[in-house]
Every structure is written in structure tokens, then in C-alpha cells.
Amino acid sequence: MKLVIITSIILTILMTIPTIYYDDIFESDAGFIMSTLxxxxxxxxxxxxxxxxxxxxxxxxxxxxxxxSVLNLxxxxxxxxxxxxxxxxxxNNQEEPAQET
Incomplete structure (x- = not known):
């Protein structure tokens, strides 16, 4: 039970930090939307x-x-x-089209 409470508190704090940070930087929702876009x-x-x-x-x-693709990825x-x-x-290593006979 204590673990659940501690985890909830930590997650709540972690979820509010970005909100506080963005509220300080962007004064409106439009700034946040533009930065996200x-x-x-x-x-x-x-x-x-x-x-x-x-x-x-x-x-x-x-x-x-x-x-x-695999090498690149x-x-x-x-x-x-x-x-x-x-x-x-x-x-120049292209596949050649199949020839009809």
C-alpha cells in the first residue's frame, strides 16, 4: 500500500513539472501548441x-x-x-523486369 502511495505522489510531481515549466516559458496555449507543432x-x-x-x-x-533499409535503420x-x-x-544494381517468353 505504501508503494502505491509513494508511486502516485512521484508520478503526480513528475507530471506537473512540465506544466509548470511550460507555463513559465509560454504565456499562452498558442505558444505551447506552436512549439509542439x-x-x-x-x-x-x-x-x-x-x-x-x-x-x-x-x-x-x-x-x-x-x-x-536494415543497414540504414x-x-x-x-x-x-x-x-x-x-x-x-x-x-546501379536494379532489379530487371521479368521477361515474358
């Missing part, structure tokens, strides 16, 4: 830039698009592997 836009742009090698490989119909945070995935995506 700006944050979502910035995160979307960063994720899009991060996934450029995967998008290029998919657009070029690369034969190894799955491998490029798991090791792309290191700049070296991101560049490697980008170069690999630009290599």
Missing part, C-alpha cells in the same frame, strides 16, 4: 533525412532494398554507415 515538423524532417538511403533505394528499385545513426548505405543505394 514545430517539434513534430523538426522530428519529421530529421527522420526523412535519416531515411534518405532507404528512400533512394526504394525509388531506384534496388535489388538489395531490404538490406539497405540500425547503423545509420553512425555517419559512416549512413554514407555507405547512401552510396550503396545509388549503385
Amino acid at each position: 514545430t517539434g513534430f515538423i523538426v522530428i519529421t524532417v530529421i527522420v526523412t533525412i535519416y531515411l534518405i538511403p532507404t528512400l533512394v533505394a526504394e525509388y531506384r528499385n534496388h535489388r538489395n532494398v531490404k538490406a539497405i 540500425f547503423l545509420g545513426w553512425t555517419f559512416i554507415f549512413w554514407v555507405l548505405a547512401l552510396v550503396w543505394a545509388f549503385l
Whole structure:
């Protein structure tokens, strides 16, 4: 029972800290909404830039698009592997369409 009460108090304090912080910085709800919207836009742009090698490989119909995607997803945070995935995506290794006989 004591653990539940202590956890409730801690969670309540932790949930009110951001509210107090944002009330001091933003004087209105519009400022909070704009900062949240700006944050979502910035995160979307960063994720899009991060996934450029995967998008290029998919657009070029690369034969190894799955491998490029996995490399980009798991090791792309290191700049070296991101560049490697980008170069690999630009290599001319496209799937050839099936020929009808």
C-alpha cells in the first residue's frame, strides 16, 4: 500500500513539472501548441533525412532494398554507415523486369 502511495505522489510531481515549466516559458496555449507543432515538423524532417538511403533505394528499385533499409535503420545513426548505405543505394544494381517468353 505504501508503494502505491509513494508511486502516485512521484508520478503526480513528475507530471506537473512540465506544466509548470511550460507555463513559465509560454504565456499562452498558442505558444505551447506552436512549439509542439514545430517539434513534430523538426522530428519529421530529421527522420526523412535519416531515411534518405532507404528512400533512394526504394525509388531506384534496388535489388538489395531490404538490406539497405536494415543497414540504414540500425547503423545509420553512425555517419559512416549512413554514407555507405547512401552510396550503396545509388549503385546501379536494379532489379530487371521479368521477361515474358
